[in-house]
Amino acid sequence: MFHSSFLDRHLKILFPLPALIFIALLMIFPVLYTFGLSFTNWNLTSGMPLSFAGLRNYTRVLAEPRFLDALGRTFYFTIFAVLFEVVLGVAIALILNRAFFGKNLAKLLLLLPLVATPVAVGIVFNLFYDPTIGLVNFVLKSFGLPQGHWISHADSVLPSLIIVDVWQWTPMITLIVLAGLAGLSEEPVEAARVDGASEWQILWHVTIPMVMPVILTATILRLIDALKTYDIIYAMTGGGPGYASETLNIMGFKYSFEYFRMGQSSVILVALFLIVFLCSLGIMKLRASSEV
Amino acid sequence: MKKKLVVTALLALSSLCFSANALAQGKEIRVMLANHPYGELLKNAIPEFEKSTGVKVNFESLQESQLVQKLTTEFSTKSSSVDVFMTRPLQDGKLFQKNGWYDTLSSYDFSDYPKSVMGVAEVDGKPFLVPLVTEWEVLYYRKDLFEKAGIKVPTNFTEFEEAAKKLNSDEVAGIASRGKGAASVTQLSSYVYSYGGRYLEQGKAAFDTPQAVDAIRYYGKLLGNYGPKGVTSMSWENIIPVFQAGKVAMWTDASVFYGQLVDPTKTQIPAENVGIANFPAGPHSSTPCLPVAWGLAIAQQSKNKELATQFLNWATSKELAKRGMLASITMSRNSAWQDPEVIAKVHPGLVETRAFAAKNGYPTDRPYMSAVGEARDLIGEIVIESINTKGQSPNLDKMAKERAAKVDELLKEAGEYGK
Numbered sequence: 001m002f003h004s005s006f007l008d009r010h011l012k013i014l015f016p017l018p019a020l021i022f023i024a025l026l027m028i029f030p031v032l033y034t035f036g037l038s039f040t041n042w043n044l045t046s047g048m049p050l051s052f053a054g055l056r057n058y059t060r061v062l063a064e065p066r067f068l069d070a071l072g073r074t075f076y077f078t079i080f081a082v083l084f085e086v087v088l089g090v091a092i093a094l095i096l097n098r099a100f101f102g103k104n105l106a107k108l109l110l111l112l113p114l115v116a117t118p119v120a121v122g123i124v125f126n127l128f129y130d131p132t133i134g135l136v137n138f139v140l141k142s143f144g145l146p147q148g149h150w151i152s153h154a155d156s157v158l159p160s161l162i163i164v165d166v167w168q169w170t171p172m173i174t175l176i177v178l179a180g181l182a183g184l185s186e187e188p189v190e191a192a193r194v195d196g197a198s199e200w201q202i203l204w205h206v207t208i209p210m211v212m213p214v215i216l217t218a219t220i221l222r223l224i225d226a227l228k229t230y231d232i233i234y235a236m237t238g239g240g241p242g243y244a245s246e247t248l249n250i251m252g253f254k255y256s257f258e259y260f261r262m263g264q265s266s267v268i269l270v271a272l273f274l275i276v277f278l279c280s281l282g283i284m285k286l287r288a289s290s291e292v
Numbered sequence: 293m294k295k296k297l298v299v300t301a302l303l304a305l306s307s308l309c310f311s312a313n314a315l316a317q318g319k320e321i322r323v324m325l326a327n328h329p330y331g332e333l334l335k336n337a338i339p340e341f342e343k344s345t346g347v348k349v350n351f352e353s354l355q356e357s358q359l360v361q362k363l364t365t366e367f368s369t370k371s372s373s374v375d376v377f378m379t380r381p382l383q384d385g386k387l388f389q390k391n392g393w394y395d396t397l398s399s400y401d402f403s404d405y406p407k408s409v410m411g412v413a414e415v416d417g418k419p420f421l422v423p424l425v426t427e428w429e430v431l432y433y434r435k436d437l438f439e440k441a442g443i444k445v446p447t448n449f450t451e452f453e454e455a456a457k458k459l460n461s462d463e464v465a466g467i468a469s470r471g472k473g474a475a476s477v478t479q480l481s482s483y484v485y486s487y488g489g490r491y492l493e494q495g496k497a498a499f500d501t502p503q504a505v506d507a508i509r510y511y512g513k514l515l516g517n518y519g520p521k522g523v524t525s526m527s528w529e530n531i532i533p534v535f536q537a538g539k540v541a542m543w544t545d546a547s548v549f550y551g552q553l554v555d556p557t558k559t560q561i562p563a564e565n566v567g568i569a570n571f572p573a574g575p576h577s578s579t580p581c582l583p584v585a586w587g588l589a590i591a592q593q594s595k596n597k598e599l600a601t602q603f604l605n606w607a608t609s610k611e612l613a614k615r616g617m618l619a620s621i622t623m624s625r626n627s628a629w630q631d632p633e634v635i636a637k638v639h640p641g642l643v644e645t646r647a648f649a650a651k652n653g654y655p656t657d658r659p660y661m662s663a664v665g666e667a668r669d670l671i672g673e674i675v676i677e678s679i680n681t682k683g684q685s686p687n688l689d690k691m692a693k694e695r696a697a698k699v700d701e702l703l704k705e706a707g708e709y710g711k
Contacts, residue, residue, distance in 0.1 A: 043705070046706050047662075126530070131520075131521035132539050152524065254665075254669075257357070258669075260387065
C-alpha cells in the first residue's frame with residue numbers, strides 16, 4: 001500500500017528521473033568540467049600536475065590570430081551551408097508536395113545522402129575532388145570547362161566542403177518541411193485561389209508563411225549541427241591545406257589530441273559552446289515571434 | 293525525499309562499476325592494437341596464444357589517431373585497464389614516457405635489435421618499448437617511363453631534379469611526395485638530413501639553419517614545379533591512388549607502401565614497371581630517415597604485469613617477426629632479415645634499400661619531442677609556403693627562424709630544451 005501511494009505521489013519526479021540523471025551525467029557534467037578545465041594549465045606535454053591558471057588561457061587563445069581565423073571560418077561555413085540547405089530544401093519540399101509521376105522514387109533517392117556515414121561520404125568526395133584523377137575534374141574536362149583545385153587549394157576548400165555539406169543535409173530540411181506542408185489545411189489556399197491569387201502569390205503569401213515555424217525549426221537543428229561540423233571536415237581535409245579549413249571544432253580537437261594543451265583546448269570549446277547556445281537562443285526567439 | 297532518491301540512484305550506479313571491476317580479476321588481459329598490418333597479424337594469431345597459455349586476450353583494434361586518443365584519455369584520467377598496447381615511438385614516445393605511462397622492460401632481451409633503433413626505445417638505459425616495425429625512406433619510380441625518357445634512376449639531388457623535370461608532363465607528375473603540412477615533415481626529413489640539416493640538435497630547434505632551409509626550398513621547388521596538382525593537401529593516402537592510376541613517375545616515401553604498389557588487385561601498373569631505389573644523395577650526404585614506426589609496450593598501471601609480459605614476449609618473438617616479414621612487413625629484428633625463408637620471398641629491392649638505410653640512415657624522421665604534433669604543424673607551414681612559391685619565397689628564412697623560436701618555446705615548456 002505504501003509503495004503504490006509513494007509511487008503515486010512522486011510520479012512526476014520518478015518518470016523523468018532516468019532522463020534527468022542521463023542528462024546530468026552525460027551532458028551537464030562534461031560541459032561544466034570543460035568549463036573548469038579552461039581555467040587550468042593542464043598540458044600533457046609538460047608532464048606537470050594540473051594547476052589553476054586563472055584567465056591566462058583565455059587571454060592567450062582569444063588573442064591568437066589562428067583562433068580568430070577559425071572563428072570566422074566556422075561562421076562562413078555555417079552561414080553558407082545552412083543558407084543553401086534551407087533554400088534548396090524548401091524548394092525541393094514544395095516540388096515534392098505536388099503529385100507527379102515517380103514522386104516516391106524521388107523521395108527515396110533524396111533520403112540516401114542522409115543515411116550515409118559522414119566519414120564515408122568524406123572519403124568518397126575526396127576521391128571525386130582529386131584534381132588529377134577525380135571524377136569532378138574529369139567531367140569538367142570532358143565538357144571543355146576549366147578545372148578546379150577543390151579541396152586542395154586554400155581559396156576553394158571551404159566552398160568545396162560546403163557543397164558536400166549541402167549535398168548531405170539538404171534532404172533533412174526537405175523532409176521536415178514536407179511533413180509541415182502535409183499538415184497544412186487546404187482551405188486558406190483554396191480561399192486565396194477563389195480570390196484570384198496567382199500561384200506565386202499563393203506560394204509567397206499563404207503557403208510559406210504557414211510553414212515558416214517548421215522551416216525555422218529545421219533551420220535551428222541544422223544550424224546547431226553545422227556550427228559543430230567535425231566529421232566531414234576532419235575526414236576530408238583535417239583542417240588543411242595549411243589551416244585553410246580549420247573551424248573551431250577542428251582546432252579544439254587538434255589542441256587537445258595533437259598538441260595536448262587541454263586547458264587551451266577547453267577555451268576553444270567553451271567559446272564554441274557559447275556561440276551555439278546564443279545562436280540557438282536567437283533563432284528560437286525568432287521562431288516564437290513568427291508563430292503569432 | 294528527493295535527496296534520498298538521488299542517493300539511491302547514485303549507489304545503484306556505483307555498484308555497477310564495482311561489479312565490472314570484480315569481473316576483470318580473472319586470467320585475462322586487455323590489449324590495444326593499431327589498424328596496421330602487424331596489428332592485423334597479431335589479431336589473427338591471438339587465438340594461438342590463448343590456446344597455449346589459457347589467457348584470455350581482450351583486444352581492440354583502432355585506427356592510429358583514435359588509438360592514441362583513447363590511450364591518452366584512459367591513461368591521463370587514470371581509469372585505464374589496458375595492459376599491453378601498440379605505440380608509435382617517435383610520435384607518442386616522449387609524451388607517454390614523460391607521463392609515466394610505459395612500464396620499464398628491464399628483463400627483455402634486446403640483443404637482436406640494431407643499436408640505431410634502440411635510441412627511441414629507451415631512456416637513460418632503461419628500455420620502455422619493444423620496436424616492432426622499422427621503415428626507411430625510398431624512391432619509388434616507374435621503370436617504363438624512365439626507359440621511354442631514356443634516363444637512369446637518379447642517385448643524387450641534381451639528377452633527381454633533372455629526372456623530375458624530364459618526366460613531368462600534363463598527364464604525369466614528375467615527382468610526388470607528401471605536401472600536406474604536418475604530414476610532410478616525416479618525408480622531408482630525408483631531404484633535410486641529406487642537405488646536412490636536422491630538425492633538432494642538442495634539444496634545440498635546428499630547422500632554421502641554412503642547410504635545413506635549403507632542403508625545404510629544394511622540396512618546394514621539386515613539388516611546386518613537377519608535383520601533382522593539389523600536392524599541399526596530399527599525404528600518402530592521397531598519393532597512392534594517383535600513383536596506382538599511373539599519374540606519377542617518382543615518389544619518395546616510406547618503404548612500407550611497396551606491397552601496395554605492386555599488388556595487382558590494387559594497381560593499374562604492372563608490378564614489373566614499379567621500381568624501388570635508394571633515396572638519392574643530397575649535397576651533404578646520403579641520409580634517408582630510418583624510423584621505428586611501431587613498438588609494443590606494457591602499461592605502467594597494468595594490474596596483470598606477469599600476463600602482460602608473457603603476451604609481449606610472444607607478440608615480439610622471432611617466430612612472429614618472421615611471419616611479419618613473410619607478410620611484407622618490415623620488422624625491426626635483425627634475425628628476421630637473415631632467415632633464408634624470408635630472403636627467398638622478400639623483394640630484393642627491399643633488402644637492398646634496408647641495408648643501405650641501416651648503414652647510412654638517421655633513426656628519427658621528425659622532431660623527437662613531446663610536443664611533436666605542434667612542432668610538425670609549425671614546420672608544415674614553411675613546407676606549404678615553399679611548395680606554393682615553387683621554392684622561390686623570400687620569406688622562407690624568416691619563417692623558419694620564427695617557427696624555430698616557437699619550437700624552442702615548446703621545448704622549454706616541456707622541460708626538454710637543451711637536453
